Amino acid sequence: MSLKPDDIREIMALLEGSSFDELTLETGGEKLTLRRGSPVARADYAPSQAPTATQAAPAPAKSGPTAAAASTDPNVTDVPAPLLGDFYWAPKPGAEPFVTVGQKVEPDTVVGIIEVMKLMNSIRAGVAGVVEEVCAPNGRLVEYGQVLMRVRTGA
């Protein structure tokens, strides 16, 4: 079975609490390498095996934002979309965006709006820190769980 983002987070936490600087894990068809110490902790995660036959079905337009976008830096927290809808950076067209990269946010800071059939839902950061990256484009559909932005928390 393949490693899930949560598995990787758990393994990272184990490494974090250990006295080792590097961890390499090889399972069935996957290899995971974690290194600590450098300014940005890196996780090299790539399937070393071709997908199985059932997964080989053509999927041209497939996008997997929920699975692909998990942050690997323990000091960076993802802000996921709490519901599916159209994501907007600003309260209305032409207005200043709620937040920009480098801005400080608190857990209850509104960082965007998700519209579901004319109903506007305010999205809050849920975490304190500095906006590192805005991942979801303005005015486009975001799926449930899709990473909207990343917030640097530590220090």
Added chain:
Amino acid sequence: MSDRTIRRILIANRGEIALRVIRTCHRLGIETVLAASEADMESLPARIAGRTVCIGPARPGESYLKPETIVQAALGVEADAVHPGYGFLSENPRLARLCEQEKIAFIGPTAEQIEAVGDKLSARALAEAAGVPVAPGGPVETPEAARAMAERIGAPLLIKAVGGGGGRGMKRVDDLSLLDEAMSLAASEAGSAFGDARVYLERYVERGRHVEVQVLGDGERVIHLGDRDCSVQRRYQKMIEEAPAPSLPDAMRAGLHQAAVRFGERIGYRGAGTVEFLVDTVRGEFYFLEMNARIQVEHPVTEAITGIDLVAEQIAVAEGRPLRLAQHDVPFLGHAVECRVNAEDPARDFQPSPGTITHVRWPTGEGIRVDTHIGPGSKVPPYYDSMVAKIIAHGPDRATALARLRQALAATELEGIRTNIGFQASILADAEFNGGGVDTGFLPRFMARTAPVTAEA
């Protein structure tokens, strides 16, 4: 060419029906987007669909049952149409209405039609207006009127909740002197259970068969695709379905078909639908039960004997095109039987048995079709219906179809969860079932007489 040509469909469902709809779409060159919950993002339909969007958490109330989210997803992926499958939002007028507002084709009937057939009393009134027989009974305003009607119907009779269904909200009255008491109890129970205290009276049919007629309409013209017998039920859940209904007198079969078409024509039905009847085997009569305004679980037995892809016809009609078939274009060839495979444990009162499939081998062979979303490593989440597959056998006659189905069940290997396959096989081996034309009381009788054996097995 129609100006409503459908090029991309959002499928707002999961499991085998999602995959079944995807297959027809891909065969027709239509792009598919699956709207899936978090629990289904790795499912087989999610991998086969052209694209999958995550609409919410596993719990259906936060994902598959949210009409606004479905329509927003359809707009976001620029789908021309939404296919609701069965269950979930398939008979939710709000989804149909939102689609209409947003100029997205809803692959099903109009919101008004869903509402008209969704209310039991209004459906009953429509049936009467269409000259379709209904069971003696109806709504009553006062205790005096109830007593008068009960005298006409005779005991035993049923008090049915307007808001009930699927076996819920029914009370049997054997002694008419207890009618008043039973009526007020039924009304207060219905009020708390369904938020609708309305009840009505109906004749209780001692020995009844569940026979239904598949119809297809384009909003003006309606045709039928024959009948199905779904009398093998456990607590109102269908287990085995077949087409055509066995040992039905020709005149009654023709009467059922005509009644279903009349009902569909009365409301100008658009799409695929099923008109359900209760056949009173003692009196030799049939009564309208309800109309299901969607594709049904058991539609493959109709597809097997007619050779018609019902989902393809649903899509064609949703494009605004007239029916491509005339009644005489619908052939009826042989017999087909379907068996539902559920992740449940017959030894523990059919409790759901979710889990991960460790090994699976589905049967193949002449006349065998398997509709399933289950492959090696598939998960059966605990949040949804327990059905994991439908195994359908078609043959030139009923005996051949049944023999093929028995063989197919014996060849099925499914490990990691408990299933009802062994239980289904024991029904298929039963003499009374093989005789054909059993009533809805068959399964309880069968279980009572085989209970000790099942418990030991």
